[in-house]
Amino acid sequence: MMDIKKRQNLQDVVIRFAGDSGDGMQLTGTQFTKTSAVLGNDISTLPDYPAEIRAPAGSLAGVSGYQIHFSSHEIYTPGDAPNVLVAMNPAALKTNLGDIDKGGIVVVNSDAFTDENLKLAGYPSHPLKDGSLSSYRVYEVPITMMTNKAGEDTGLSKKEIERCKNFFALGLVYWMFDRPIDVTIKWIEEKFAKRPQMGEANKKALLAGYHYGETAEIFDVHYHVDRARLSPGKYRHITGNEATALGLVTAAELAGKHLFYASYPITPASDILHELAKLKSFGIKCFQAEDEIAAMGAAIGAAFAGGLAVTGTSGPGLCLKSEAINLAVMTELPVVILDVQRGGPSTGLPTKTEQGDLLQALFGRNGESPVPVIAPATPGDCFNMAYEAFRLAVKYMTPVILLSDGYLANGAEPWLIPDLSKLKAIQVNYWTQKEGFFPYLRDKGTLARPWAIPGTPGLEHRIGGLEKAEVKGNVSYDPLNHERMVHLRAEKVARIAEDIPDLTVHGHSSGELLIVGWGETFGAITVAVDQLRAMGYSVSSAHFRYLNPFPKNTGDVLKRFDKVLVAELNLGQLALLLRGRYLVDCQSLTKVQGKPFAIQEIVNGALKLFPQKMKGAEEGKIWRIEQTQVLNN
Amino acid sequence: MENRTNPGSEQLVSSPMALTRKDFVSDQEVRWCPGCGDYSILAVAQKTLPSLGVPKEKSVFISGIGCSSRFPYYVNTYGFHTIHGRAPAIATGVKAQNPDLQVWVITGDGDGLSIGGNHLIHALRRNVDLKIILFNNRIYGLTKGQYSPTSERGKITKSTPAGSIDYPISPISLAIGAEATFVARAIDTNPAMMTEVLTVAAKHKGSAFVEIYQNCIIFNDDAFKDVYDKSVRIEHSVMLKNGQPIRFGMDGKKGIRMNGIQLEVVEIGKDGITENDLIVHNDSLPDSAYAYLLSRMNVPEFPVPFGVFRRIERPTYEEMMETQLRDSISKKGEGELQKLLNEGDTWMVE
Ligand code: SF4
Numbered sequence: 001m002m003d004i005k006k007r008q009n010l011q012d013v014v015i016r017f018a019g020d021s022g023d024g025m026q027l028t029g030t031q032f033t034k035t036s037a038v039l040g041n042d043i044s045t046l047p048d049y050p051a052e053i054r055a056p057a058g059s060l061a062g063v064s065g066y067q068i069h070f071s072s073h074e075i076y077t078p079g080d081a082p083n084v085l086v087a088m089n090p091a092a093l094k095t096n097l098g099d100i101d102k103g104g105i106v107v108v109n110s111d112a113f114t115d116e117n118l119k120l121a122g123y124p125s126h127p128l129k130d131g132s133l134s135s136y137r138v139y140e141v142p143i144t145m146m147t148n149k150a151g152e153d154t155g156l157s158k159k160e161i162e163r164c165k166n167f168f169a170l171g172l173v174y175w176m177f178d179r180p181i182d183v184t185i186k187w188i189e190e191k192f193a194k195r196p197q198m199g200e201a202n203k204k205a206l207l208a209g210y211h212y213g214e215t216a217e218i219f220d221v222h223y224h225v226d227r228a229r230l231s232p233g234k235y236r237h238i239t240g241n242e243a244t245a246l247g248l249v250t251a252a253e254l255a256g257k258h259l260f261y262a263s264y265p266i267t268p269a270s271d272i273l274h275e276l277a278k279l280k281s282f283g284i285k286c287f288q289a290e291d292e293i294a295a296m297g298a299a300i301g302a303a304f305a306g307g308l309a310v311t312g313t314s315g316p317g318l319c320l321k322s323e324a325i326n327l328a329v330m331t332e333l334p335v336v337i338l339d340v341q342r343g344g345p346s347t348g349l350p351t352k353t354e355q356g357d358l359l360q361a362l363f364g365r366n367g368e369s370p371v372p373v374i375a376p377a378t379p380g381d382c383f384n385m386a387y388e389a390f391r392l393a394v395k396y397m398t399p400v401i402l403l404s405d406g407y408l409a410n411g412a413e414p415w416l417i418p419d420l421s422k423l424k425a426i427q428v429n430y431w432t433q434k435e436g437f438f439p440y441l442r443d444k445g446t447l448a449r450p451w452a453i454p455g456t457p458g459l460e461h462r463i464g465g466l467e468k469a470e471v472k473g474n475v476s477y478d479p480l481n482h483e484r485m486v487h488l489r490a491e492k493v494a495r496i497a498e499d500i501p502d503l504t505v506h507g508h509s510s511g512e513l514l515i516v517g518w519g520e521t522f523g524a525i526t527v528a529v530d531q532l533r534a535m536g537y538s539v540s541s542a543h544f545r546y547l548n549p550f551p552k553n554t555g556d557v558l559k560r561f562d563k564v565l566v567a568e569l570n571l572g573q574l575a576l577l578l579r580g581r582y583l584v585d586c587q588s589l590t591k592v593q594g595k596p597f598a599i600q601e602i603v604n605g606a607l608k609l610f611p612q613k614m615k616g617a618e619e620g621k622i623w624r625i626e627q628t629q630v631l632n633n
Numbered sequence: 634m635e636n637r638t639n640p641g642s643e644q645l646v647s648s649p650m651a652l653t654r655k656d657f658v659s660d661q662e663v664r665w666c667p668g669c670g671d672y673s674i675l676a677v678a679q680k681t682l683p684s685l686g687v688p689k690e691k692s693v694f695i696s697g698i699g700c701s702s703r704f705p706y707y708v709n710t711y712g713f714h715t716i717h718g719r720a721p722a723i724a725t726g727v728k729a730q731n732p733d734l735q736v737w738v739i740t741g742d743g744d745g746l747s748i749g750g751n752h753l754i755h756a757l758r759r760n761v762d763l764k765i766i767l768f769n770n771r772i773y774g775l776t777k778g779q780y781s782p783t784s785e786r787g788k789i790t791k792s793t794p795a796g797s798i799d800y801p802i803s804p805i806s807l808a809i810g811a812e813a814t815f816v817a818r819a820i821d822t823n824p825a826m827m828t829e830v831l832t833v834a835a836k837h838k839g840s841a842f843v844e845i846y847q848n849c850i851i852f853n854d855d856a857f858k859d860v861y862d863k864s865v866r867i868e869h870s871v872m873l874k875n876g877q878p879i880r881f882g883m884d885g886k887k888g889i890r891m892n893g894i895q896l897e898v899v900e901i902g903k904d905g906i907t908e909n910d911l912i913v914h915n916d917s918l919p920d921s922a923y924a925y926l927l928s929r930m931n932v933p934e935f936p937v938p939f940g941v942f943r944r945i946e947r948p949t950y951e952e953m954m955e956t957q958l959r960d961s962i963s964k965k966g967e968g969e970l971q972k973l974l975n976e977g978d979t980w981m982v983e
Pocket of ligand 1: 700
C-alpha cells in the first residue's frame with residue numbers, strides 16, 4: 001500500500017471504541033489489541049459492557065465500550081483519558097465524550113446520527129452541527145453506507161452486510177495508527193470458515209475502512225507507535241481470566257494431577273469455566289453444578305477423593321459458598337476458591353469491577369475461620385497466583401481464596417509465555433502409611449494434616465464439620481480441645497507468612513508517603529508514584545498480592561513512612577486491616593464506581609497529603625475528580 | 634508428570650475379600666436415642682456391606698446434618714459428615730473424581746428434601762452412581778421436633794402449635810420426577826426387606842434412591858403405625874415384586890388394577906375380577922408414569938408399596954465424563970501444556 005500521507009510518531013495512544021452492545025465493539029477492541037500486541041507494543045485494555053445482553057438499540061444503557069492503551073514503552077494501565085474515541089452512534093458519543101482528552105480525535109459513524117437515535121440518546125440538538133464538539137478533532141465518516149457499498153456483491157442481505165460496520169471502523173483505525181490488517185484477516189478466515197459469505201463481507205468492510213483512511217481527503221496524517229522494549233522472549237496477548245485458567249491447568253500438571261473445576265455460571269467468572277471445559281484432552285473434569293453451594297461441595301468432595309479441586313465464582317457466589325468453605329476449613333482439605341469480584345452488594349454491578357470482597361474473603365464465615373487469601377496484580381499475574389493458590393492449598397491442606405476482579409478478568413496485556421521446565425513442581429503426597437495414622441496428625445513445619453484419600457487400604461476414617469479431637473480426629477466437644485484446634489488452624493495459616501515473598505517497595509524504601517494497594521490497582525498506583533516522584537515528592541508504593549497472611553515484613557515497611565495511603569476500590573477494607581493489625585494511621589483513597597482508578601486520581605489523592613507543597617495548578621486537578629473520596633483527612 | 638492416573642486408583646490394592654459385619658463396625662459409640670429406628674438400619678447396612686464384594690477402603694459414606702447423618706461415624710469405611718443438605722453435591726465430587734469408589738449418601742427428610750432438595754434432584758437427574766438412602770421419620774429429630782417436608786398436614790409440633798399448613802412431599806414421587814434410575818422403599822422394622830432393597834440398590838449402576846420409613850421414637854413415635862403395625866400391615870402395605878401381579882390383603886385377596894389412567898383397589902372374586910385384571914409389576918418401563926402412579930398410593934385408600942418402584946439402565950454421569958475425556962484424548966492426543974501456553978497469536982521480543 002502506498003504511503004503518501006504524513007506519518008507522525010507517537011509514544012503511546014489510548015483509543016476507546018464505543019457503540020451499541022450489538023455493534024461488536026468488544027470484538028473490534030480485541031482485534032485491535034491482538035494486532036497491537038503482535039506488533040510488539042505494550043498494551044493494557046479495559047472492556048466495559050452493560051449487564052444486559054441486548055439493551056434497547058441506540059439507548060444510553062446499551063452502550064458497550066472497549067479501551068486500549070498501546071505504547072512503545074512499558075505501561076501499566078489502560079490509560080486515563082482516551083486520545084481517540086470511535087463512536088458508532090449518538091448514545092456512544094454522549095456517554096463517552098466526557099472522558100476524552102480535549103483536542104482528542106473523535107471518529108463518528110455519521111449515518112447513525114438519525115433523528116431517532118439522537119432522541120434515544122437524549123440530544124436536544126445535533127451534536128455534529130451545534131458546535132458542541134469544537135474542542136475535538138471530529139471525523140464524520142458514513143460508516144454504514146460505506147460498509148453497505150463494500151459488501152454489495154457478497155450476496156448477503158443489507159441487514160447482514162450492515163453488521164460488518166465494526167470491521168470498517170476497525171480498518172479505518174488500523175490505517176490511522178499504521179497497523180497491519182493481516183492478523184484480523186486471518187482471524188476472520190478462521191472464524192467464518194463455515195460462513196464464507198459473511199467472512200468475505202467482513203474482510204471487504206475491513207479493507208474498505210483501511211482504504212478509506214488512505215484515500216479520503218479528511219485524514220491528512222496517520223500515526224505510528226513503535227514496538228515496546230519488553231523483556232526478551234515469546235509473548236502472547238492474555239486476559240486475566242485466560243491467565244487464571246492456564247495457571248490452574250499448569251498447577252495441576254505440575255502436581256502430576258488432573259484439574260477438577262466445579263462452577264455455576266456467573267459473570268465475570270464464566271469464561272474460566274468455558275476455557276477449561278474445552279481442555280478435555282488435559283483430563284480436566286469440569287462440573288457445572290446446580291448452584292454455587294453444590295459447586296463448592298463438589299470441589300470439597302473431589303479434594304477429599306484426592307483431586308486438585310477448584311471452584312470459580314464472583315461475589316454473590318462467594319456468599320453462598322461460605323458455609324461450605326468453612327467445611328473445608330474444618331476438614332482441612334485443599335480447595336481453591338476463585339472469586340472474580342464485581343460491584344456489590346447483592347447482584348450489584350455484574351459486569352463492572354470492584355474490590356469489595358476482601359473482608360468477606362477473610363472473615364465472611366461463622367467462627368474463627370482462617371483462610372489464606374491472595375490476589376493477582378495484573379491480568380498476566382493471574383497465572384502466577386492461580387498456581388500459587390494450589391501450591392499453598394496442597395502444602396498446607398487448606399482452602400485458599402484467590403481474589404481476581406472484573407478488570408483483571410477481562411483486561412488484557414502482553415504476556416511473556418513461561419517456560420514450563422523452569423516452574424517448580426507441586427508436591428502431592430497422599431498418606432499411605434497405616435501404622436500410626438490419624439486423620440489429624442500434623443506436619444511439624446506446616447501443621448498440615450495428612451491427605452489420606454478413599455481407596456487407600458487401612459486408612460479408613462471419618463471427617464466432618466463437627467470439631468475434631470486433636471490428632472485422632474474424632475468428634476470432640478471438649479472445651480480445651482476446641483481452643484487448641486482454633487489456635488492450630490490459625491497458626492497453620494499464619495505460618496504461610498514464612499513461605500511467601502516479602503512486601504517490596506517501589507521507589508525509596510522509606511520516605512514521606514507510601515501508597516499501598518492490592519490486586520488490580522497495581523498499574524495505576526505504580527504509574528502515579530512514578531509521576532509523583534518526577535514531580536519531586538517523596539512517594540513510594542507497596543503492593544499486596546498476599547492478603548492473608550500478610551508478608552512478614554509488612555509492619556516494618558509501613559512504619560518506614562510518615563504517611564500511608566491505601567488506595568482501593570472499596571470503602572477502605574485493606575486500610576481497616578492494616579490499621580488493626582499494625583496500628584498504623586493509614587489514610588484511605590477509595591473509589592466505587594465500577595471502574596478502575598485513573599492514574600490522576602491516585603496522584604491527586606496523594607497530593608492532598610502534601611498540603612504545604614501544593615501548587616495552584618495541582619490543586620485545581622485534585623478537585624476535578626470529586627467522586628474520589630479521601631477519607632480520614 | 635508421570636502420575637496421570639486417577640488419584641486413589643494407584644493405591645487400590647484390594648483388601649481381603651472375606652469381610653464380615655465386624656469389619657464395618659467403627660470404634661465409635663453409637664449415640665442415637667434408645668429405640669430409634671436408625672439402629673436397625675445401621676445393623677442391616679453393616680450386615681449387608683460385606684456381601685457386596687466392595688473392599689471397605691473403596692466404600693465411602695457421606696451424610697449431611699440430622700440424626701441420620703451421624704451414620705458415617707459408625708461404619709468403618711471412609712466417611713464424611715458434611716453440612717446440612719449438601720451431601721449429594723459433595724458425593725458427586727467424590728464419585729466424579731474417583732469413579733472406582735462406591736459412594737453412599739445418608740440423608741433424612743429434612744436434610745434431603747428441605748434444605749438439600751435442590752442437590753438431591755440434581756444428583757438424581759445426572760444419574761451419578763450414588764446410593765442415596767433417605768431416612769424418612771417425618772420430623773426434625775436433631776433440632777428437637779419441628780415438622781418436616783414429609784410431615785402430614787395438620788401436624789402439631791413445637792413450631793406448628795396450631796397444626797402444620799404445609800402439604801407434604803412424597804420422596805418417592807420426587808425421585809421419580811427427578812429422573813432417578815432406581816427408586817425403592819423399605820421400612821426400619823423389616824430387616825429382611827431392608828437387606829433385599831439395599832442389596833439391589835448397591836448393585837444398581839447409577840443413582841439409586843431408597844426411602845426408608847424410620848421411626849423417631851422421641852418426637853414422632855408410631856408415624857408408620859397405620860401402615861406397618863402388625864395388625865394392619867397385611868391390608869395397608871404391599872410388597873412390589875417384579876413380574877408378579879400386585880396383590881395384598883388377607884390371603885392376597887386384594888389387588889391393584891388400572892382404571893382409566895388411575896389405579897384402584899379391587900377384590901379378587903368380586904364382580905368377576907380375576908388375577909388377570911391386576912397390574913403385573915414391571916420396574917423397568919422406560920416411561921416413569923407407572924412408577925409415579927405407584928408412588929401416589931397411600932393409606933387409607935391404598936396400601937403403601939414397598940420394594941423397587943423403578944429400575945432402568947442409563948449411562949452414569951461419571952462414566953460419560955470419563956468417556957468425553959478419553960474421546961478427546963484419542964482424537965487430539967494427550968494435552969501438551971507448553972503448546973497450550975503458546976496458543977494464539979504470539980510474537981518474539983529480541
Ligand atoms: S431424635 Fe428421633 S431420629 Fe433422632 S436419634 Fe432420637 S429417636 Fe432417632
